[in-house]
Amino acid sequence: MIQIRNLAYTAKTDEGEREILRGIDLDIPDGRLIVVTGPNGGGKSTLARLVAGIAKPSGGSIVFDGRDITGASITERARLGIGFAFQQPVRFKGLKVMDLLAIAAGRTLAKSEACDYLVSVGLCANDYLQREVNSSLSGGELKRIEIATVIAKASKVSIFDEPEAGIDLWSFQSLIDTFRNMRRTIANSSIVIISHQERILAIADEIVVIKDGLIARHGPKAAILPSLIGTSMAAPGCPKFGRGDVPVITEGKIHA
Amino acid sequence: MLSEIQKKMLRELTGRSEFGDGAFNIRANGCSAGRHSTKGIRIEPKPNGAGLDVYIEPGLRDDNVSIPVVMTESGLKEEVYNDFHVGEGAVVTITAGCGIHNCGREDSQHDGIHRFFIGRGSRVKYVEKHIGEGDGAGRRILNPVTEVYQEEDSVLEMEMTQIRGVDETERTTKAALKAGARLAVRERLMTGARERAVSHYAVTLDGAGAVADIVSRGVARGDSVQTLDLKIVGNAPCRGHTECDSIIMDRGHIVAVPTLEAADIDAQLVHEAAIGKIAGDQLDKLMSLGLTAAEAEARIIEGFLS
Ligand SMILES: Nc1ncnc2c1ncn2[C@@H]1O[C@H](COP(=O)(O)OP(=O)(O)O)[C@@H](O)[C@H]1O
Ligand SMILES: [Mg+2]
Numbered sequence: 001m002i003q004i005r006n007l008a009y010t011a012k013t014d015e016g017e018r019e020i021l022r023g024i025d026l027d028i029p030d031g032r033l034i035v036v037t038g039p040n041g042g043g044k045s046t047l048a049r050l051v052a053g054i055a056k057p058s059g060g061s062i063v064f065d066g067r068d069i070t071g072a073s074i075t076e077r078a079r080l081g082i083g084f085a086f087q088q089p090v091r092f093k094g095l096k097v098m099d100l101l102a103i104a105a106g107r108t109l110a111k112s113e114a115c116d117y118l119v120s121v122g123l124c125a126n127d128y129l130q131r132e133v134n135s136s137l138s139g140g141e142l143k144r145i146e147i148a149t150v151i152a153k154a155s156k157v158s159i160f161d162e163p164e165a166g167i168d169l170w171s172f173q174s175l176i177d178t179f180r181n182m183r184r185t186i187a188n189s190s191i192v193i194i195s196h197q198e199r200i201l202a203i204a205d206e207i208v209v210i211k212d213g214l215i216a217r218h219g220p221k222a223a224i225l226p227s228l229i230g231t232s233m234a235a236p237g238c239p240k241f242g243r244g245d246v247p248v249i250t251e252g253k254i255h256a
Numbered sequence: 257m258l259s260e261i262q263k264k265m266l267r268e269l270t271g272r273s274e275f276g277d278g279a280f281n282i283r284a285n286g287c288s289a290g291r292h293s294t295k296g297i298r299i300e301p302k303p304n305g306a307g308l309d310v311y312i313e314p315g316l317r318d319d320n321v322s323i324p325v326v327m328t329e330s331g332l333k334e335e336v337y338n339d340f341h342v343g344e345g346a347v348v349t350i351t352a353g354c355g356i357h358n359c360g361r362e363d364s365q366h367d368g369i370h371r372f373f374i375g376r377g378s379r380v381k382y383v384e385k386h387i388g389e390g391d392g393a394g395r396r397i398l399n400p401v402t403e404v405y406q407e408e409d410s411v412l413e414m415e416m417t418q419i420r421g422v423d424e425t426e427r428t429t430k431a432a433l434k435a436g437a438r439l440a441v442r443e444r445l446m447t448g449a450r451e452r453a454v455s456h457y458a459v460t461l462d463g464a465g466a467v468a469d470i471v472s473r474g475v476a477r478g479d480s481v482q483t484l485d486l487k488i489v490g491n492a493p494c495r496g497h498t499e500c501d502s503i504i505m506d507r508g509h510i511v512a513v514p515t516l517e518a519a520d521i522d523a524q525l526v527h528e529a530a531i532g533k534i535a536g537d538q539l540d541k542l543m544s545l546g547l548t549a550a551e552a553e554a555r556i557i558e559g560f561l562s
Contacts, residue, residue, distance in 0.1 A: 054540045074543035083544070090541040093473075093501070094559030103555065104545045153545055 002028040002051065002157055002190075007060035009046050009213075020046050022213040023060065028157060030188040033179065035195055035204035035221075037228075043213045044194045045087050048159045052084035053077045064157075083155030087162050087194070089146035091134050097145055098129045104152040117148040120178040122171025140166030151178060158182065159192045164200060176203060201225055258282075258289055262326045265355030269324040269385050279321040281308055283336070285329045297321050297348075307337035307369075310350075314343030314375065322351040325368065330360020330394045335367045344375040344407075353385035356396040356422070365397040374437075376407040382414045388421030395423035404431035404439070408463065411438045418453070419446040419561060426454045435463025435492070443472040444561045447480035447508075454483040461494035461523070470498045475557055476508030487515035490523025500529040503560060 009021040021043045028034060036044050049055040051062060053074040061070045069077055092100075101114045115125035121144035131137065133145060143166040150158050160179075167175060176199060179191055193200055201207060207224040209217040217224055258266070262284055267273050275282075275290070279297035282290045293299045296316040300309045310321060323338065340350060358364045374380055388396035398418075406412060418425060431439055439459065447453050459468045468488055476482045488496035500512045514527040534556050542552035 052544055054544070073549075074540060075546065075548050078544050078546040086537075086541065088537075090535070090537045092538060092556065092559055094562045095555065096559075099555075099559065100545075103542060103547060106546055149545060 001030050001065055002026075003061075003063040004028075004047075004051070005061045005063075007047070007050060007062065008058050009043075009050060009055065010058040020213055021050070021057075024210075024213075024215060026208065026215065026218070028190050028192060030156075030190055031183070032205045033183060033191045033193070033203060034206045034208060035193050035201050036208045036210060037194070037196060037201065038208075038210040038216065042210045044210050045161055047210065048084060048161050048192070048194060051077075051159060052082055054084075078153075078155075081156030083150040083153045083158040085146050085150040085158075085160045085163060087165075089142045091137070091142065093132065093134050095133050096129070097131050097133055100133055100145065100149050101152045104149040105154075109152070114152075117152045118145075120151060120174060120181070121145070121148045122167065122174050123148070138166075140168070143167065144171070147175070147178075151182065154182075154186050154189075156186065156188065157190050157192065159194075161194045162196070163193060164195055164197045172199065176200070179203065198229075201228070258284060258326075259328060261328055261357050262289075265326045265357060265387065265389075266324055268387060269326075269353040269355055270322045270351050272322075275322060279310075279319070281323045283323070283325040285327055286332060286334055294319070296346075299323075302337060306335065307339070310338065310340045312340070312342045312346050312348050312378075314345055316343065316346040316348060318347050320349040320351065324352065325354040325366060326357070327354070327364050327366055328357045328390075330358050330364055330392055331362030333363070333365040335369065337369045337371075339371045340373065342372065342374045342378045342380055342410075344377055346375065346378040346380075348378070349381040349383065351383045353383075353387075354398055354400075355385075355387045355389070356398070358388070358390040358394045358396050359392040360390075360394045361392055362394045363397055364394060365399070367399040367401070369401045369403075371403045372405065372412070374404065374406045374410045374412055377409045378407075379411045380413070382412065384414070384416045386416075386418040386422055386425070388423065390421075396421060397424045398422050399424075399426045400428070402427075402429045404429070406431065406433045406437035406439065406466075408434045409436040410434075412440070414439070414441045415444075416441070417444045417561075419444060420448070422447075422451060422453070424452050426456075428456045429458070431457075431459045431468070433459070433461050433463060433466040433468065433494075436465045437463065438466070439468045439470075441468075441470040441472075443470075443474075445472065445474040445482060446557070446561060447474075447476050447482055448478040449480060450478065451480040453480070454485070456485045456487075457498070458487045458489070459496065460489045460491060461496055462491050464493045466492060466494040468494075468496045468498075472498075472500045473560060474500075474502040474510065475505065475561060476502065476510050477505040479507050479509075481509040481511075483511040483513070485513040485515075486527070487517065488525055488527075489517040489519070490525050491519045493520060493522030494524070496523070496525040498527045500527075501560075502531045503557065504531055504533055 118125040
């Protein structure tokens with residue numbers, strides 16, 4: 001269970017200080033799958049980075065299973081049980097896919113285990129285990145490997161930042177199956193997915209809409225999802241450029 | 257008799273603890289501590305005793321020869337001239353390298369001058385490691401000079417690694433390639449403390465279709481200084497690529513000096529160079545998988561130098 005209270009993040013920019021998150025209150029209960037959505041630039045990734053410890057908040061607190069982790073390092077949080085798949089995965093010269101998966105799992109992996117992780121993100125494992133995680137991989141390949149590392153880490157709370165980017169339709173279903181599987185195999189685990197995809201919203205227990213650094217809406221899927229779609233249908237003109245209160249879904253994708 | 261320290265360094269240099277009935281020469285503190293020739297590989301000391309001639313028979317298939325050097329005596333200084341004569345069509349792996357263990361107050365220095373005469377159509381892999389250890393005040397100095405002459409359609413792959421403990425090194429590698437010859441160099445260099453390393457490459461592509469690919473990766477930590485001076489000259493329709501990629505840490509200092517010179521309209525030469533610290537997001541990622549900052553840094557460097 002993660003309890004986020006009044007969490008704020010102010011960035012220093014060339015033009016001075018800018019409030020990115022302006023007081024977020026959110027609980028991530030055990031065993032729940034929460035999808036966070038909302039317009040680009042709303043602060044979703046910033047929230048995830050604060051929870052993972054990659055950025056430090058300017059105010060508020062984060063409590064994980066009763067323990068205040070607001071000041072804890074990335075490593076401490078990872079070891080306590082927080083996993084995070086970056087929106088923009090990182091490349092490493094000389095580190096192989098197998099190396100990353102083993103680091104994530106915290107032990108040497110049998111080839112067959114490593115293969116299973118890659119297959120679950122739609123990669124043919126034999127072609128990839130010995131590949132370097134460098135610029136020879138495409139954006140989509142890198143993105144899947146990023147997701148596979150977080151699956152291999154098997155955390156109590158796993159956060160995925162726009163996992164659908166670069167994933168083709170064929171692999172999409174297996175990705176969704178993978179999220180479902182994670183819930184079953186890791187006891188009491190919760191999953192947070194930042195996404196614009198209708199099919200991912202559809203597997204949520206709860207949906208959170210973040211906009212302009214605040215939670216605009218939060219509730220059970222049944223309460224939030226219809227209104228997201230409903231608004232888009234009601235929006236006049238081109239929904240892509242609509243400036244409604246909530247994201248807009250067109251052809252299964254949500255736009256700001 | 258070899259000491260335990262010498263045996264350990266030999267294992268590190270060559271990856272093996274005995275040489276059985278293969279071809280080898282072990283040089284320990286300036287003397288030969290074992291030598292063996294085979295039917296296909298003949299090792300002969302030079303008349304003046306200052307090195308070896310290694311003859312590799314034409315057409316030899318998949319054999320190997322090791323000529324490691326270890327120095328454990330403080331204050332020893334030596335220059336050694338080794339020539340490798342690789343016959344036409346031979347396929348061979350040559351393992352060389354030098355380990356200096358200096359616990360004394362005086363400097364120890366080994367300057368190996370290696371010449372490779374690589375016969376037409378042969379395929380050679382050359383693996384060279386340099387290691388320095390021991391806690392004496394005496395410095396460990398290695399100044400290798402490598403000269404390569406590649407005949408038509410020969411292939412040479414060189415792996416050169418120096419990842420710790422050499423106080424001073426100035427490495428000079430020169431190569432001249434005839435038509436269709438290919439040279440691939442992988443250099444790995446890590447310096448720390450007050451170490452100084454200079455590496456010069458001058459590769460001349462003289463024949464049509466000659467190809468050279470030189471990749472040097474370095475990590476400079478502590479107060480160490482690295483200078484990488486990579487030059488390719490294209491005198492024919494050829495392809496040359498040099499890449500110099502460095503991680504800078506602490507108060508390290510790195511100089512990369514690329515030179516490309518073309519004297520043929522169909523010479524295609526490319527150079528890439530980059531120097532930077534370890535990227536913050538690389539550390540963040542590995543830490544988010546549970547490594548400490550120090551462990552993450554070590555893994556990134558280990559990968560980079562692999
Ligand atoms: N360190 C930073 N410095 C300046 N601006 C930042 C910083 N981090 C995030 N931002 C800005 O904050 C806003 C929210 O970013 P982000 O959390 O990535 O949004 P989202 O993931 O919802 O698209 C964006 O406008 C982004 O440019
Ligand atoms: Mg984002």
